[in-house]
């Protein structure tokens with residue numbers, strides 16, 4: 001047994017599971033409210049400690065501290081508010097008061113209880129401006145925030161019903177306690193996390209390999225973000241199965257690469273989201289986290305290096321950022337090259353999203369320049385099997401996809 005990894009954020013892994021003690025008859029007596037996909041994912045993350053040291057949705061003191069000091073009220077670094085929003089009307093209709101226990105339901109099943117500590121309004125524009133540094137409505141995070149309902153409920157969350165994770169994601173989803181055990185079983189003491197929402201092209205592979213060298217890690221843990229999808233994103237199934245293929249096809253040895261998923265709705269908060277990603281991967285047991293160009297950015301809202309610089313500006317959080325620049329295809333070097341090494345900048349072939357898209361949609365570019373052939377094959381398979389003919393999210397995919405989570409009756 002390896003004396004594995006660093007301690008979770010806040011020192012202790014939060015675990016708030018009440019699945020044994022919850023009885024279905026009890027649930028009829030509670031005030032209850034259905035939650036959306038995002039809140040359901042966040043309840044699950046709180047309960048399994050992905051968001052340690054958070055034990056519930058934030059109170060006003062925590063939200064204020066996050067916005068003003070990039071820390072929780074207790075002083076631990078934290079960059080993104082985690083809030084449960086409800087309409088004032090729903091609160092009135094339930095006659096919800098502080099001290100109540102509220103049942104949160106999802107897919108018409110009990111999911112979690114919330115000990116209502118505080119019900120409060122919040123200035124959503126202020127919140128958006130502080131998190132994203134803009135109020136521009138072309139920023140998807142700004143829209144997400146300003147669309148929140150007019151009251152927040154703060155309080156501790158306990159999961160009363162474990163979510164069922166559907167294939168193919170079930171093989172890749174580990175609560176942090178299990179993930180830490182898995183990393184220990186592999187003998188990985190140094191683990192570098194790779195955040196992704198992409199099918200890996202050869203540049204991503206170079207990025208992971210570069211970070212493995214730079215950090216001296218025992219292994220690379222891919223942490224694929226599975227959450228709300230936007231039209232044009234890669235489909236989730238292709239992202240995780242293509243990552244697994246890199247290892248299965250030997251581009252990574254079997255003892256240096258593993259794939260996992262994180263259920264999270266991207267905020268596109270650039271540097272602040274980078275800090276959040278680092279904290280979450282620390283809780284998952286990683287010692288290092290790679291950050292490429294424009295990490296978690298959108299459009300041109302953030303300087304491409306902002307997600308690197310922010311780690312100079314905050315106290316150490318106990319996970320080491322591994323920051324890197326751009327990887328491209330270089331015909332002179334005959335392969336993937338790194339901006340810090342290759343001297344043929346004028347001949348570089350960008351591994352851009354557009355190029356990748358054309359490759360997959362039209363099969364016109366030789367895959368060996370872009371995708372590994374096995375990756376290309378598995379993506380085409382996913383396109384047929386899950387994507388309704390596209391490797392990218394379409395309305396049809398959103399309407400017909402099998403959900404990642406299925407809730408069954410408690411004890412069922």
Ligand SMILES: [Zn+2]
Nearest residue numbers: 330333342344
């Ligand atoms: Zn070169």
